[in-house]
Amino acid sequence: MNPYHRSVERVLAIETSCDDTSVAIVGRNGFVEQLLSADQDLVHAPFGGVVPEIASRNHSLQLLPLVELALERASYTWSDIGGIAVTARPGLVGSLLVGVTTAKALAMAADIPLIGVNHLEGHILAPFLSDKDYKPPENFEKGPWIALAVSGGHSHLYLVNEVGSYTVLGRTKDDAAGEAFDKFAKMLGLGFPGGAFVDRLAKGGNKKAFSFPRPLIHEDNLNFSFSGLKASALRTLATLNQPHSEQTKADLCASYQEAIVECLWAKLEKAALRYKVKKLLITGGVSANSRLRGFSYEKASQSGFEILSPPLRYCTDNAAMVGYAGILRLNKGEESDLALKPLAHSLNEDFKVI
Ligand code: KG4
Ligand code: ZN
Numbered sequence: 001m002n003p004y005h006r007s008v009e010r011v012l013a014i015e016t017s018c019d020d021t022s023v024a025i026v027g028r029n030g031f032v033e034q035l036l037s038a039d040q041d042l043v044h045a046p047f048g049g050v051v052p053e054i055a056s057r058n059h060s061l062q063l064l065p066l067v068e069l070a071l072e073r074a075s076y077t078w079s080d081i082g083g084i085a086v087t088a089r090p091g092l093v094g095s096l097l098v099g100v101t102t103a104k105a106l107a108m109a110a111d112i113p114l115i116g117v118n119h120l121e122g123h124i125l126a127p128f129l130s131d132k133d134y135k136p137p138e139n140f141e142k143g144p145w146i147a148l149a150v151s152g153g154h155s156h157l158y159l160v161n162e163v164g165s166y167t168v169l170g171r172t173k174d175d176a177a178g179e180a181f182d183k184f185a186k187m188l189g190l191g192f193p194g195g196a197f198v199d200r201l202a203k204g205g206n207k208k209a210f211s212f213p214r215p216l217i218h219e220d221n222l223n224f225s226f227s228g229l230k231a232s233a234l235r236t237l238a239t240l241n242q243p244h245s246e247q248t249k250a251d252l253c254a255s256y257q258e259a260i261v262e263c264l265w266a267k268l269e270k271a272a273l274r275y276k277v278k279k280l281l282i283t284g285g286v287s288a289n290s291r292l293r294g295f296s297y298e299k300a301s302q303s304g305f306e307i308l309s310p311p312l313r314y315c316t317d318n319a320a321m322v323g324y325a326g327i328l329r330l331n332k333g334e335e336s337d338l339a340l341k342p343l344a345h346s347l348n349e350d351f352k353v354i
Pocket of ligand 1: 018150151152153154177178179181182193194195196199284285286287288289290315316317
């Protein structure tokens with residue numbers, strides 16, 4: 001088949017870049033027909049972080065049963081699937097390897113094209129997924145957009161002129177926003193992954209109770225830095241009596257969360273003003289944060305911006321976003337061969353850098 005005339009109706013997508021094993025069936029317009037995920041939170045919780053060897057072992061146990069279940073739930077056979085999309089980078093190489101190897105084997109056995117996807121492109125496109133309960137607003141269909149992708153491993157700002165064209169405008173100099181949440185939750189003994197715990201506790205706290213720094217917030221660049229904030233939290237905790245009362249924990253969470261949210265919003269707004277873009281995307285695991293969503297929507301409506309964040313099920317790692325990025329690329333004529341390699345980092349050609 002001439003790949004330039006390829007028209008794939010739906011793909012089966014695989015995501016195993018970190019500790020979530022996820023499989024989806026996604027249509028050409030980003031319609032999610034099936035999404036099945038198995039997280040490993042309870043397995044890694046005792047270690048306070050993801051243990052790479054355990055993550056990849058669990059992926060190899062969980063992945064094929066999820067693939068079979070997704071097909072069964074959709075009542076599809078392989079002849080209904082037009083391609084396989086898989087996260088190939090960036091991520092934990094041992095985890096990616098399970099997904100990539102399985103995807104190659106499935107593509108070969110079913111004789112359908114394979115496409116390796118950059119996980120971050122998946123996050124950027126997640127707000128445009130749709131399903132039987134969600135459809136993105138029509139006014140967001142055309143770019144340009146500024147995308148803030150904030151997760152456990154990344155905090156990046158992108159200029160997205162059109163789907164497939166991404167320019168990195170700024171990034172974190174040290175910890176990612178999700179990592180800052182997770183490390184703080186660990187200091188307070190809240191559980192893993194920590195972002196959702198901090199979010200929940202912060203709802204009952206006073207965000208002005210503790211004063212935490214907002215690193216780089218006034219600097220004329222589009223970068224982030226969260227390691228100083230984390231160090232400051234550690235110093236603050238050392239001055240407080242132990243054990244912390246529930247109210248103190250809530251106040252700490254609200255104050256710490258506010259510092260992260262203000263830093264993220266400040267640079268997102270700066271990017272939007274600098275590049276004269278009105279449509280903003282906030283995506284990735286941290287975009288599930290209720291204060292980040294609330295604060296940004298409020299600020300955006302005051303300043304004439306429009307914001308789109310994915311529904312919560314598409315914020316954290318999921319194969320649906322990988323499927324959408326993959327099917328768009330397949331239908332543009334792209335395809336990966338069996339030399340596709342899992343990589344810890346993005347490739348230079350994935351993103352332009354300013
Ligand atoms: O996108 P994701 O699932 O994985 C990566 O690509 O890293 O993001 C996971 C990150 C974790 O750091 C987790 O703590 C954070 O997203 N997260 C949150 C919330 N839900 C997940 N952070 C803040 N508030 C939340 N509600
Ligand atoms: Zn992610």
